[in-house]
Amino acid sequence: MTTTTDRATGEQLKDQVLDAARRAKRAAAELAQATRSTKDELLHAMADALVKRGPEILAANERDVANGRESGMPEGLIDRLSLSTERIEAMADGLRTVAGLPDPVGEVVRGNVLPNGLQLQQVRVPLGVVGIVYEGRPNVTVDAAGLTLKAGNAVLLRGSSSAENSNTALVEILSDVVVEHGLPADSVQLLPCHDRASVQHLITARGLVDVVIPRGGAGLISAVVQNATVPAIETGVGNCHVYVDASADIDTALRILLNSKARRPSVCNAAETFLVHEDIAAEFLPRALAELHGAGVTVHGDERVVAVGGSNVVAATDEDWDAEFLSLDIAAAVVDSLPAAVEHIREHGSGHTEAIVTSDVRAARQFTAQVDAAAVMVNASTAFTDGGEFGMGAEIGISTQKLHARGPMGLPELTSTKWLAFGDGHVRPGSAPANQSSC
């Protein structure tokens, strides 16, 4: 396990990170061969160890919380940082859940026999070395390790310096169990977390790191995705919309709007803007604004929304349409038509989750066909975009990019595939015309 509280020199830090990546790559070659039984036993043993050694974890966490308080960390972040017996139990339960999930490694995705008799199979294989760059919450350390290991990968964890002691204790416990089970000691490693440069070294470790997944705020995600030269998966910024169509059932629309905004306003699948078809606005808006007021939500409205009035209504700025408030705020506009709603979403949406409330079949079909996002809901809350809700059993993050994975990412998304071809001495005839190679 690699971690350091020494402030290493620039070159030393780079060496540390690349060395950890090399060791992770060797560990990954072995982990790729591990059977599901082995991995599941490991996950259960990890869960038990976390609970048994809870006191060590809590002691380390107390040091982080004390450091946080001393440096003036806001209570909200202190809460995200803090562990408890219950939260440790939840981490352990998360590992046990992952153990119960099907192993994606080795799954035959497709296969067939070619005209010449060559038997072809496309099978799932681990990605190899997965890097996770994350902020704040120590349970990500355990959740990410469990998911990546179950999918046969080695993991490099680069957490927040504010959780250094907690993460160090967690990784030490997990690694002890890994070694006890005869698996490579470098399967789970913690990277230095004090210098931003360690992130840069991780995300540019081409040939060593197979994918890097950022988990955190827009700033972290953007920094990783823009600077990575290894494959990166863009997660989570959610400027999600709820569009209330002309034919919407008003009670349904109100329920969905409130749930989408106010259930968990700080998560990426929370609605940040709602659009109302002008034909239903007179009936819908007063009730919507009142209910949002009751939930403590400030509405940033366009002229037609502001005109309806309300003490929780302010005029929207241009930036509000692109804003991911992550708070009890929501932008609101009246639109002339469904195409106008689609156009607004195309202009301002972040490709996360977009919902329509409607009774009209054609409207539902048009909206689902024309809105391009990771998830499109018809008569359902945006809050459902979640790996657990989708039945994946666990989730490493929610991708908003289009390649490799889109939407909630579960175990299969932590794998790649390879083709296997079985022949009896098959060779390819002749020599095709020079212009038909695709290389």
Added chain:
Amino acid sequence: MTTTTDRATGEQLKDQVLDAARRAKRAAAELAQATRSTKDELLHAMADALVKRGPEILAANERDVANGRESGMPEGLIDRLSLSTERIEAMADGLRTVAGLPDPVGEVVRGNVLPNGLQLQQVRVPLGVVGIVYEGRPNVTVDAAGLTLKAGNAVLLRGSSSAENSNTALVEILSDVVVEHGLPADSVQLLPCHDRASVQHLITARGLVDVVIPRGGAGLISAVVQNATVPAIETGVGNCHVYVDASADIDTALRILLNSKARRPSVCNAAETFLVHEDIAAEFLPRALAELHGAGVTVHGDERVVAVGGSNVVAATDEDWDAEFLSLDIAAAVVDSLPAAVEHIREHGSGHTEAIVTSDVRAARQFTAQVDAAAVMVNASTAFTDGGEFGMGAEIGISTQKLHARGPMGLPELTSTKWLAFGDGHVRPGSAPANQSSC
């Protein structure tokens, strides 16, 4: 259609490229809604137009060939650049073939009903705007346009300046047909090809270009993949191996080796190294070296191979083990065991295609389990790694990366997916504990 022979200023060039990308994005939103019937009619009409307007294409091509000769272009490249009535017919046939393939757009990849009754579906959607950066051969212009359009995407083509006239004529003809069929004029666009900066602007057009696919030599691939800030798919460098195991049937091994190396030595799936288990080396090597000699292949051998001797055998340098010769050259070594062969491939392979020749079940299982590459062959030539051979019907390139696509890429690989959820006013209960969000 955008192209220019003017040497635009730096800023003008950037504006041109980004403007083309914006127009492609608008075109893509429309193309995403096109039915298969519409797209197939378009492809057939394009095929017919290419043949009918063949003389225009050939005249433009003659200008490129003349320019090439004048600037001292080697005959091999002149050949790759040259078009003929037959080659135009082949391009047209390629489009007709694509028209006959299933439309990936709209395919329901998976779906189920959640415990709460919410109906979930994951459907295929176009990626959106696809950028192709390619060298040399004008038929890539047509092949790439056909595949990307069939998968519902708009395409930005950045070809080689040596094929400028040919590509301009081709794109003009394709675009005329697009417009005649009522589809967006900007569905297929050619980008300026004289200034390397146009590539840079294309591959950094975040928010406009959804993926960029390089088609060409290692230098071009590397430049694109390393500098792109939009998603890029790493194609084709093939340092492919053939491993002749102790239990291999010698005649089979010879056939596979010769076919893997000499059938088409300049393509990415050609074998560049062969490894021989020491237990079979004495029997296999003399015959292998002789047959390779007969095919005009120079063998760059390790000490044990050189010791066998032969006028076509030279001592291998360290670099030879990583070399993609793309010529009638092959590196060769004797290995002590199957694990040693696997280790060598892990060290030097480029993740393209690796083959084992063996009669032993365990050896086959171990090799296919432990070698991680886009394609692993058992008793079959490396030359089979090809979209056409794999039954995909057509191929945009062969990916050697692990995310999104790996191995030959057909129509489905030019798509993304989105989740659709259908409810009846479903909302998500309660408010989960603060530490269980994945955002």
